[in-house]
Every structure is written in structure tokens, then in C-alpha cells.
Amino acid sequence: MTVNDRIFSEARKHLVGGVNSPVRAFKAVGGAPPFIRRAKGPYLWDAAGRKYLDFIGGWGPHLLGHGHPGILAAARKALARGTSYGLPTEGEVELAKALKGALPSLELVRLVNSGTEATMSAIRLARGATGRDFILKFDGCYHGHADGLLAAAGSGLATFGIPASPGVPDAFARLTLIIPYNDLPALRAIFRKSGRKIAAVIVEPVVGNMGVIEPQPGFLQALREETRRTGTILILDEVMTGFRVAWGGAQRKYGITPDLTTLGKVIGGGFPVGAYGGRADLMKRLSPEGPVYQAGTLSGNPVAVAAGIAALAALGRADYGALAETTGAFCDGIREAARDRGVRVAVNAVCGMFTVFFGAGPIVTAADARRCDTKRYARFFNTLRKRRVLFPPSQFEAAFLSFAHGPRELAFALRAIRESL
Ligand SMILES: Cc1ncc(COP(=O)(O)O)c(C=O)c1O
The missing domain is CATH 3.40.640.10 (Type I PLP-dependent aspartate aminotransferase-like (Major domain))
Known part of the structure; x- marks a missing residue:
């Protein structure tokens, strides 16, 4: 049993589902969620001391990165x-x-x-x-x-x-x-x-x-x-x-x-x-x-x-144009990696937020999103997690970039994404 498993099991005795907001239970991807001890910039550290590159961004607030x-x-x-x-x-x-x-x-x-x-x-x-x-x-x-x-x-x-x-x-x-x-x-x-x-x-x-x-x-x-x-x-x-x-x-x-x-x-x-x-x-x-x-x-x-x-x-004082460009380039990188690996994905992105859908695009309605392969997304999520990159644990949640995600972090993430695909 890992440290996070142990805490999760204790948490479930006291909090409904072990969490205070359902999405944190990581039900769609299985396993215990990481219990977070601290965060800085684009990174999170869990109770086991593992460092993750974070694309959850607190579900949106941390556009400037953690601990600005x-x-x-x-x-x-x-x-x-x-x-x-x-x-x-x-x-x-x-x-x-x-x-x-x-x-x-x-x-x-x-x-x-x-x-x-x-x-x-x-x-x-x-x-x-x-x-x-x-x-x-x-x-x-x-x-x-x-x-x-x-x-x-x-x-x-x-x-x-x-x-x-x-x-x-x-x-x-x-x-x-x-x-x-x-x-x-x-x-x-x-x-x-x-x-x-x-x-x-x-x-x-x-x-x-x-x-x-x-x-x-x-x-x-x-x-x-x-x-x-x-x-x-x-x-x-x-x-x-x-x-x-x-x-x-x-x-x-x-x-x-x-x-x-x-x-x-x-x-x-x-x-x-x-x-x-x-x-x-x-x-x-x-x-x-x-x-x-x-x-x-x-x-x-x-x-x-x-x-x-x-x-x-x-x-x-922030440069939103640069963030939009970074988001675009990062998502192009994901599309290219998927093409190379022969995996069909549709990547939707708007400045600072994006989603990788496993299915044929365009994804413009909820029905389109529901048709995508969420099991495959879950496998993708879990392989990424092993490589210390934390995507949202559901395809129906946006992934977030922040101004703290620099070229080094994004290159690391793209390598992990390529391997995971
Ligand atoms: C578009 C939108 N509206 C409202 C809410 C609810 O906000 P809160 O979780 O702070 O109550 C959310 C939360 O994710 C949201 O994404």
C-alpha cells in the first residue's frame, strides 16, 4: 500500500468518499488521488514526496502558478x-x-x-x-x-x-x-x-x-x-x-x-x-x-x-498573447505526437485551457465529447501520472496551463505524452 493509498483509506473513514468535492476522488481513473502537501509554480508534491507537473491548476484558479x-x-x-x-x-x-x-x-x-x-x-x-x-x-x-x-x-x-x-x-x-x-x-x-x-x-x-x-x-x-x-x-x-x-x-x-x-x-x-x-x-x-x-x-x-x-x-501585467501561443504550440505538439503514434485524438484549446479527446473531431457539443473513448483517456492519464505529469482525471475536465509553465516543463510534458500515447 502506498502512502497515498493509506491516507485515502483513512480519509474514507471520515470524509464522504475521502474527499470534499467529488472530482478529487479520481473515480474515473481508479486508484487513490495524490494527497498534496505543497505546491510551487507549475509543480505539486504529494504525501509520498513525489513531484508532479500540474495541469489541474486547482481546477482553474492558479493561472499564475502555485504560490505566486x-x-x-x-x-x-x-x-x-x-x-x-x-x-x-x-x-x-x-x-x-x-x-x-x-x-x-x-x-x-x-x-x-x-x-x-x-x-x-x-x-x-x-x-x-x-x-x-x-x-x-x-x-x-x-x-x-x-x-x-x-x-x-x-x-x-x-x-x-x-x-x-x-x-x-x-x-x-x-x-x-x-x-x-x-x-x-x-x-x-x-x-x-x-x-x-x-x-x-x-x-x-x-x-x-x-x-x-x-x-x-x-x-x-x-x-x-x-x-x-x-x-x-x-x-x-x-x-x-x-x-x-x-x-x-x-x-x-x-x-x-x-x-x-x-x-x-x-x-x-x-x-x-x-x-x-x-x-x-x-x-x-x-x-x-x-x-x-x-x-x-x-x-x-x-x-x-x-x-x-x-x-x-x-x-x-501578464502577456496573454504569449500564453495563447504557448497553449497552441503545446497542443500542436500533442497532435503531432498522436499522429506519429497512430492515435486518433482531437485536441481543443483556448488560451490557457485544453482537452485531449480520444476520438474523431471536431468536438463541438456534449454529445461529441461523450462519444470519445474515456477509458482510453483514463489509461493515458494513468501512464502520464506514472511519468509525474498530472492531467485532470477525467476527459470532461479542462486541463490548465499557467504562466509558470515554461519551455522546460512543456518539453518534459510533451516527452511524457509521447511515451504515454
Ligand atoms: C463555469 C463554472 N461555473 C461555476 C462553477 C462553480 O464554481 P465553484 O466550484 O467555485 O462553486 C464552476 C466550477 O468548476 C465552473 O467551471
């Missing part, structure tokens, strides 16, 4: 002044200003503690503002674990949601309409039929949660057109893409102005911070200015906020 000195210093300084006050601080104003500086669609901001809190609160606000109950989401997009967002698609062009989790009442799931991502005819059809009943559309502008899938040309634009025509609130869920695919997120990259945006991950520098914001007339419907209620004891926590400000300050 600016973030650590800011958090330490804030910590010395106390852990939380439950009263407002100047730091919260500063973080809101930094978010607004990068995303001009944010006229007013509310800070929360997670991506889930941001998305569920944005939906409540959209419902409160429109007086409508239905929401529309896309098959395969993940927006956190709130009840109405845990609905899976049935078959057909557009279908009422069926709960994907016991505990979600049918009545809630029925309010979630689902259509395939990147499916323009389905989008036009559902808006023709039900547009004026839909409070909000929530979408990952680049999907990370069925593996990486880019919006097809015109898809986000059509979404903006239809929502505007029908008075539906457009929520871009940038919890993953915000400050990752570009400074200013996917909305800047693809030129879409949403009504509301949800953020998380990168904006907390590895601490629990989420945010939502957008049109002032909508945001002013939130308590204490308006009647829609949402609150949080630890929202805007001073240590987390200080870390977020430091992360955004560093990212404001």
Missing part, C-alpha cells in the same frame, strides 16, 4: 490585520474596481465565496428582475451545484430538464430548459417558442466542463440577439474563463456584452472568492438597494480579497 509571491505576500499582510470583520473594507472596493476595469460590462459588482454562489445568485436576480421562472442552459455546461443548474438534457431538440441528482425536486428541474451547445437551429427554435418565458440564459462562453469546447462562430452573437429581442437576461458564466482566456475574459475575446457575468476561480488567487455583476439597473434590484435577497457572512473576506487584488495586479 505577490499573492502570498498580500495574503500574509492582510492576515496580520485579522481574518474577517463582517464589516466592509476598502479592499472590497479595490477588487470591484479591478474587475470593472477589465470587464466593462460590470457596472456594479457583488462579491461572494464561490462560483456556485455567483451563478445561483445571478439567476435569482434575473428571475426577480424579469418576473419569469424558466432558465435556459446548455447540455454539458456546468454552473455549480445549485438545484436548478443540476439538470441534464433529455433527448429531442429542446427538453424540460430532468434532475441529474436525487434531492433536486422535479418542480425545480422543470424550470430549466436545456438545448445542445453550439446548436443554432435549436437556439432559434426555443426562443421562437418560449423566449418570453425565459428569465435568463446561462452559458459558459468557452466550455470547460465537457472538456474544452469553443463557441462556433455566430453562436454567442445569436444568443445575444435572441436574449435582447425577448427581454431575457444573458448571463455569461466566466467562473472558468474570466481572466483566463483573455484579460477581460471571453466577453472581450468574442466581443459579447452580457447583462450579467459570474466570476470565480482566478479572481481569488486560490482563495474562496466569487463575484457577479453587470448592468446597474439589474444589480440595483439586489438587497440592500432592492428586494432580491442575497447575503454572506464571509463574503468579501479581507484575506481572500487581498489575494484576489494581487492576482489581478499580476495578471494585468
Whole structure:
């Protein structure tokens, strides 16, 4: 039994499945997850002292690499002044200003503690503002674990949601309409039929949660057109893409102005911070200015906020063009290695995030992603892990690059990938 096996076995006696978030259990690939002791730059060290080149990136936050000195210093300084006050601080104003500086669609901001809190609160606000109950989401997009967002698609062009989790009442799931991502005819059809009943559309502008899938040309634009025509609130869920695919997120990259945006991950520098914001007339419907209620004891926590400000300050100086190029070149390297080995893969990538699908491309919908060979992905993952390269333990999770992944690390990873393929 290895050290990690032993800890995992102990963990399972005390924590459900041994973990505090299901994906960490590595169920899709088998075996114990590595229990992490420390991290630095692009590397993680597990309880057995093994060093891994990390492509999980904390599931998104660590765009600057682990333990960024600016973030650590800011958090330490804030910590010395106390852990939380439950009263407002100047730091919260500063973080809101930094978010607004990068995303001009944010006229007013509310800070929360997670991506889930941001998305569920944005939906409540959209419902409160429109007086409508239905929401529309896309098959395969993940927006956190709130009840109405845990609905899976049935078959057909557009279908009422069926709960994907016991505990979600049918009545809630029925309010979630689902259509395939990147499916323009389905989008036009559902808006023709039900547009004026839909409070909000929530979408990952680049999907990370069925593996990486880019919006097809015109898809986000059509979404903006239809929502505007029908008075539906457009929520871009940038919890993953915000400050990752570009400074200013996917909305800047693809030129879409949403009504509301949800953020998380990168904006907390590895601490629990989420945010939502957008049109002032909508945001002013939130308590204490308006009647829609949402609150949080630890929202805007001073240590987390200080870390977020430091992360955004560093990212404001970062070269996203270079990261996009690095991502492209790295993914070309994977494609070339697969070609040489006669393995059919489709590699989808957008600045700082990518997925290796074992199957024929193009992968543009959740159905395409589901058709790929996930068992082969699991074998690939496990062989890579033996070579000390840690990919996400599921094909349906995005792999992340950071600004700390340099040429040496990427050459090491490509060698390991070539051998593993
Ligand atoms: C696009 C998107 N929205 C929302 C969430 C939920 O965020 P959190 O896990 O911080 O609650 C995630 C998490 O992976 C996400 O990727």
C-alpha cells in the first residue's frame, strides 16, 4: 500500500468518499488521488514526496502558478490585520474596481465565496428582475451545484430538464430548459417558442466542463440577439474563463456584452472568492438597494480579497498573447505526437485551457465529447501520472496551463505524452 493509498483509506473513514468535492476522488481513473502537501509554480508534491507537473491548476484558479509571491505576500499582510470583520473594507472596493476595469460590462459588482454562489445568485436576480421562472442552459455546461443548474438534457431538440441528482425536486428541474451547445437551429427554435418565458440564459462562453469546447462562430452573437429581442437576461458564466482566456475574459475575446457575468476561480488567487455583476439597473434590484435577497457572512473576506487584488495586479501585467501561443504550440505538439503514434485524438484549446479527446473531431457539443473513448483517456492519464505529469482525471475536465509553465516543463510534458500515447 502506498502512502497515498493509506491516507485515502483513512480519509474514507471520515470524509464522504475521502474527499470534499467529488472530482478529487479520481473515480474515473481508479486508484487513490495524490494527497498534496505543497505546491510551487507549475509543480505539486504529494504525501509520498513525489513531484508532479500540474495541469489541474486547482481546477482553474492558479493561472499564475502555485504560490505566486505577490499573492502570498498580500495574503500574509492582510492576515496580520485579522481574518474577517463582517464589516466592509476598502479592499472590497479595490477588487470591484479591478474587475470593472477589465470587464466593462460590470457596472456594479457583488462579491461572494464561490462560483456556485455567483451563478445561483445571478439567476435569482434575473428571475426577480424579469418576473419569469424558466432558465435556459446548455447540455454539458456546468454552473455549480445549485438545484436548478443540476439538470441534464433529455433527448429531442429542446427538453424540460430532468434532475441529474436525487434531492433536486422535479418542480425545480422543470424550470430549466436545456438545448445542445453550439446548436443554432435549436437556439432559434426555443426562443421562437418560449423566449418570453425565459428569465435568463446561462452559458459558459468557452466550455470547460465537457472538456474544452469553443463557441462556433455566430453562436454567442445569436444568443445575444435572441436574449435582447425577448427581454431575457444573458448571463455569461466566466467562473472558468474570466481572466483566463483573455484579460477581460471571453466577453472581450468574442466581443459579447452580457447583462450579467459570474466570476470565480482566478479572481481569488486560490482563495474562496466569487463575484457577479453587470448592468446597474439589474444589480440595483439586489438587497440592500432592492428586494432580491442575497447575503454572506464571509463574503468579501479581507484575506481572500487581498489575494484576489494581487492576482489581478499580476495578471494585468501578464502577456496573454504569449500564453495563447504557448497553449497552441503545446497542443500542436500533442497532435503531432498522436499522429506519429497512430492515435486518433482531437485536441481543443483556448488560451490557457485544453482537452485531449480520444476520438474523431471536431468536438463541438456534449454529445461529441461523450462519444470519445474515456477509458482510453483514463489509461493515458494513468501512464502520464506514472511519468509525474498530472492531467485532470477525467476527459470532461479542462486541463490548465499557467504562466509558470515554461519551455522546460512543456518539453518534459510533451516527452511524457509521447511515451504515454
Ligand atoms: C463555469 C463554472 N461555473 C461555476 C462553477 C462553480 O464554481 P465553484 O466550484 O467555485 O462553486 C464552476 C466550477 O468548476 C465552473 O467551471
